[in-house]
Amino acid sequence: MKQPSSQNPDNSHLSPHAALVIFAKAPIPGEVNTRLCPPLTPDEAATLQGSFVLDMLERTKLAVATLHLPFHRYLACAPSSALVFFKIMEERQGVRLLDQVGEDLGQRIHRTCVDLFAKGYKQVLIVGTDVPTLPLSVYQEALALLSQADVVLGPAQDGGYYLIGLTQPAEKLFTGVPWSTDQVLAVTQQQAKTLGLSVGLTTAWRDVDTIADLQALIAECREDNKKPKQDRTFSMRTAGTLQLLATRLKTR
Numbered sequence: 001m002k003q004p005s006s007q008n009p010d011n012s013h014l015s016p017h018a019a020l021v022i023f024a025k026a027p028i029p030g031e032v033n034t035r036l037c038p039p040l041t042p043d044e045a046a047t048l049q050g051s052f053v054l055d056m057l058e059r060t061k062l063a064v065a066t067l068h069l070p071f072h073r074y075l076a077c078a079p080s081s082a083l084v085f086f087k088i089m090e091e092r093q094g095v096r097l098l099d100q101v102g103e104d105l106g107q108r109i110h111r112t113c114v115d116l117f118a119k120g121y122k123q124v125l126i127v128g129t130d131v132p133t134l135p136l137s138v139y140q141e142a143l144a145l146l147s148q149a150d151v152v153l154g155p156a157q158d159g160g161y162y163l164i165g166l167t168q169p170a171e172k173l174f175t176g177v178p179w180s181t182d183q184v185l186a187v188t189q190q191q192a193k194t195l196g197l198s199v200g201l202t203t204a205w206r207d208v209d210t211i212a213d214l215q216a217l218i219a220e221c222r223e224d225n226k227k228p229k230q231d232r233t234f235s236m237r238t239a240g241t242l243q244l245l246a247t248r249l250k251t252r
Contacts, residue, residue, distance in 0.1 A: 018123040018143060019116045020060055020071040023100065023108070024053045025078045025129075026085050035209055039252040044245060050085070051238045052208075055132040057093040058235065063136035069143060076100050076112050076126070106174025114169050125165040127154070130208040133220065133233045134162070138202050145200030151192050153185060155204040160184040162207045170197060218246045 025032045027050035029042035036045050057075070064071050074096045077086045081097040090097050098115065102108035109126055116124045123146045125139065138154065145152045146165045151173065154163030159182030166173075173191050177184055192199045208217055221242045224234050234242070 016070040016072045017121060018069075018071050018125065018146075019074055019119075019121045020064070020069075020139065021074040021076050021098070021112055021116070021124065021126045022053075022056050022060060022095075023076045023078075023112075023126055023128050024056070024086075025049065026080075026083050027053065031079075033208075036211055036214060039211065039249055040214075040245065044248070048241055048245070049129070051235070051241050052129045052132050053089070055235050055238055056127065056129045057089060057095060059132075059134070059136060060127075060139070061093060061095075063139045067136060067140050069139055071125075071139075072096065072121075074098050074112075074116070076108070078108075105179050106177055109164065110169060110171050110174050113166055117169055123165060123167055125152070125163065127163045128207060131156075131162045131205055132208075132235075132238055133217075133224075134205055135203070138163070138205070142200075142202050145202065148198075149200035150197040152200045152202060153188065154202040155185055157204060157206045158182055158209060158213075159186065160207070160209075161188065162205055163202060164188075170195065173197070214245070215249075218242050222246075 027046040029046040032049040033040070033045035060073055063069060064073065075086060075089055076098045077083070078100040081099050086097055089095060098112060100108040101111045112126065113124050123143065125142055142152045142154065142163060142165050146167060150167055151170070152163070152165035153161045156162045161184060172195055173188065177187050177191070189199055206213060206216060208214055221234050221239050224232050225239060
């Protein structure tokens with residue numbers, strides 16, 4: 001796994017004790033948000049993905065700064081951190097890059113955790129990119145729960161989870177999980193119980209996997225746009241993308 005050049009190899013010099021990792025796929029047409037295609041085109045799905053990645057980078061940066069959270073932020077990249085898109089994110093967003101390594105999501109999460117705990121972090125939080133409106137307070141909530149529980153999960157409304165936090169590597173937690181089904185959260189909780197790991201749950205939130213999820217996000221954005229600019233949750237970039245997609249979807 002690629003080691004970020006900005007990381008001091010001497011773990012004793014780490015001031016933040018936690019790592020916040022955004023798991024992201026590069027916005028490559030045909031390789032992201034495929035469950036939204038059709039009716040979206042592969043290009044539209046990739047544009048949406050790029051906007052979501054930026055949203056999560058901007059919002060996690062804001063969360064760390066305004067809530068004074070003890071995080072180093074990482075971007076776990078697929079298919080490779082060497083892609084120009086990710087290099088630009090590293091430079092502009094002040095985030096460290098990692099490669100996602102593993103055959104399935106569970107393996108990739110586990111390998112990321114192993115690497116980061118080896119660097120000296122005491123807590124690792126991993127979040128996806130398909131929750132662009134996730135409240136900043138959830139990161140604070142998850143961190144607080146991790147001081148009391150072995151595992152923290154952010155329940156998604158479709159039966160999966162949008163966030164996972166650990167205090168130590170737990171490879172067996174990810175074994176036999178039916179990824180991309182509505183059983184992911186329940187099976188993971190059962191695995192934790194079997195392993196004797198305590199679990200804390202953060203606020204449930206909707207992630208964007210299906211067209212129904214996208215339509216719900218578009219409706220949420222429409223309401224958000226009625227607020228004063230300083231009170232809006234959606235970035236202008238994502239709001240514009242969703243407005244354009246809403247118009248196009250009416251004709252499909």
